[in-house]
Amino acid sequence: MKILEDVSGYDGGKSIITLGKFDGLHRGHSKLFQAMHNKKQMCASSIHTVAVTFDRAPGNLLLENRQEYIFSKEEKYLIYEKEKTDYVLEIPLTKEFLSQEPEDFVKNYLVKGLHAAHIIVGSDFRFGKDRGGDVKLLQRMGAEFGFSLQVEEKVEYDGREVSSTFIREEIRRGNLNHVNEMLGYPYFLLGEVIHGNAFGRTIGVPTINMLIPQGKVMFPNGVFATGVMIEDKLYRGMTNVGVKPSVGKGNPLSAETFILNFSGDLYGKICKVEFYEFLRKEKKFNSIEELKEQIAKDVQTASGEDKWC
Numbered sequence: 001m002k003i004l005e006d007v008s009g010y011d012g013g014k015s016i017i018t019l020g021k022f023d024g025l026h027r028g029h030s031k032l033f034q035a036m037h038n039k040k041q042m043c044a045s046s047i048h049t050v051a052v053t054f055d056r057a058p059g060n061l062l063l064e065n066r067q068e069y070i071f072s073k074e075e076k077y078l079i080y081e082k083e084k085t086d087y088v089l090e091i092p093l094t095k096e097f098l099s100q101e102p103e104d105f106v107k108n109y110l111v112k113g114l115h116a117a118h119i120i121v122g123s124d125f126r127f128g129k130d131r132g133g134d135v136k137l138l139q140r141m142g143a144e145f146g147f148s149l150q151v152e153e154k155v156e157y158d159g160r161e162v163s164s165t166f167i168r169e170e171i172r173r174g175n176l177n178h179v180n181e182m183l184g185y186p187y188f189l190l191g192e193v194i195h196g197n198a199f200g201r202t203i204g205v206p207t208i209n210m211l212i213p214q215g216k217v218m219f220p221n222g223v224f225a226t227g228v229m230i231e232d233k234l235y236r237g238m239t240n241v242g243v244k245p246s247v248g249k250g251n252p253l254s255a256e257t258f259i260l261n262f263s264g265d266l267y268g269k270i271c272k273v274e275f276y277e278f279l280r281k282e283k284k285f286n287s288i289e290e291l292k293e294q295i296a297k298d299v300q301t302a303s304g305e306d307k308w309c
Helices: 027-042 073-082 102-113 135-145 164-173 176-183 288-303
Strands: 002-004 015-019 048-054 087-091 116-122 148-152 188-192 208-211 222-230 233-242 254-259 270-281
Touching (some): 015 027, 027 048, 027 148, 073 087, 116 135, 135 148, 164 176, 176 270, 188 208, 208 270, 222 254
Parallel strands (some): 002 087, 015 048, 048 087, 116 148
Antiparallel strands (some): 188 270, 222 233, 222 270
């Protein structure tokens, strides 16, 4: 997979393209990627699949309209890899770019830049100045420039269209099961293991600590059954998301994970923590012994469910 920041970096021939903001990379997006691969199997082996997106959400162009993201760039790259996309074009988002006419975008980016042979979009896809471009415009320009268009219907969950907005709402509400159903895979956090206060080690429960990046939408503070990917092997874990109120004040929001059946030094390494099940809310305990008893119960729960790993 190649990541491009400018369309001039595309060095392939004819392409099959899908377009979107791809914030959550959910089941609706997976439908588009699957359609790309199905089309590629019907075409010449030299044709490439290209996902066209932006380097940030359009809402974040304006400081007064900051939008939390579901996955960071690095987290999304893992998903693109899993989708086996040949190229990802992350267009730097500027007001000038958003103000261009939709016809100019099609000509300069899709036709001249990416040599579009086939384009796949959702039924509500809009683009260009004042969101003036739609599937009807793509159909008309496809007839002019020689590319075909495929329109996929939206995926629904619980009577509502699956969207990044819907997923963010459910994350904030703590509805982990709903989130994972809409994503089609477990919600996850990717980050560097940092040094904590080593409190877990002193009570016989060594943990790894990862900061929650500012801007990433996260569940309400609590304890979760998780899986931890270490060098392509998945371990069961138990993760506390919060500020660890029982061990001090002023702690930053972090994910502290106890990994079952693992020992080793992970400081400075990049780990992926997948969230499977909510266990309980974060709370402040009256004593260390009370905390240890609860941790033992959490570990027993997290280790007893085969469905998680």
